[in-house]
Amino acid sequence: MAGKIRKWLEIRIGLDELIKTQLTEYKVPRNINIFYTLGFVALAALISQIITGFFLLIYYVPHSDYAFRSVQDIMNKVPYGWLFRQMHAVGSNLMVAIVLLHMLSVFFMGSYKKPRELTWVVGSLMLFTTLTFCLSGYLLPWSQLSYWATTIVTTVPTAFPYMGEFIARILRGGETVSGTTLNRFFALHVTFLPLLLLSFVAIHLFLIRRIGISSPPFGTSGEEKKTWTQYRHESHAGGHPFYPYFVQKEMFMVSAYFVVMFFIISFLPTLFLPEDANTPADPFKTPAHIKPEWYFLAPYQMLKIVPNKLLGISIQIVLVTLFILWPFFDTKEEENILKRPLLRTLFILSILTWITFTIWGRYS
Ligand code: HEM
Secondary structure, eight states: OHHHHHHHHHHHHOHHHHHIIIIISOEEOTTOOGGGGHHHHHHHHHHHHHHHHHHHHHHOOOSTTTHHHHHHHHHHTSTTHHHHHHHHHHHHHHHHHHHHHHHHHHHHTTTTSTTOHHHHHHHHHHHHHHHHHHHHHHHTTOBHHHHHHHHHHHHGGGGSTTHHHHHHHHHHTSSSOOHHHHHHHHHIIIIIHHHHHHHHHHHHHHHHHHHOOOOOSSSOOOOOOOOOSSOOOOOOTTSEEIIIIIHHHHHHHHHHHHHHHHHHHHHOTTSSSOGGGGSBOOTTOOOSSOOOOHHHHHHHHHHHHSSSHHHHHHHHHHHHHHHHTHHHHOOOSOOOGGGOHHHHHHHHHHHHHHHHHHHHHHHO
């Protein structure tokens, strides 16, 4: 049967040639390392979010009178509803972590350099789209936690003179977070953002395949380094086959991802769903300690300590622009960060600052 299907496809789409050029004869560098699998793990995380999100959508009611109740029903009444909700909630946090690690690894390997500037720019847009996904999804359960965390975040734009109030009002659909905000965030979460992120994924993957994967600057690839004066595909003639050699490593890392996810669901089920996540939203009762999610803590803490709000946001906008356009600022050819003491120091200092601000934000 399988043989017949294969033959049928071979006649119509040239399956054997596709398998050869895209899998078995598509080469990755000899010195490729395990960090190069993180992009694929991020992709697997995204697919898991789409599948679990689809099942949640069957029972979720996007209305401020019913949203909280429908999520409670998913947790307590719908068969395996608790599992899909936990996979989606824990998965959103793990996906952000994996995308951040993928980005750090790409930075450390110098893979953002010519000719991969565009791959970096699209990747950074994917990071911000993923964060917007988390922000919009967070409000949907209509709990105390989601209501007040969204109230804090949607206040941020008000620091801008003239435009700020207007932006906050557009986001919320009024003066405060309300049922209108819920509908706006729901529409963003289930239609606009998936389309946007999937379009970015398609461009990201196209660029990676079109250019060819980069050689890590560590270890020996046995390949001669050529300057990039015109388009060519980086083919790694003496490298390992993408399939099965590299796909096996990717599958191992994807399995590790799900082991971590199911460990958290089994042994730390309240890690991302604390008590305030199980209390219905009450716009008249501000909880004592409400904090944004861990990935927003660093920018949140920074805004808190800079006395002038407008200055704080302006610094962040400059940092974000610098981050997105980084390959155009760092045009040195040397890819090995260990041979660039200034860049290495900047890299370590940025990570330490982010960690410090995150911990400070959590405990202040
Ligand atoms: C949803 C988020 C993302 C997904 C699904 C994703 C997926 C992938 C995949 C499958 C690869 C090829 C294998 C690899 O090198 O790991 C890759 C490579 C790459 N990614 Fe991403 N990525 C994401 C986010 C990002 C971010 C945030 C950045 C940087 C700001 C980035 C920059 C790059 C670059 C420059 C490469 C080329 C690496 C090379 O050729 O060596 N990606 N990505």
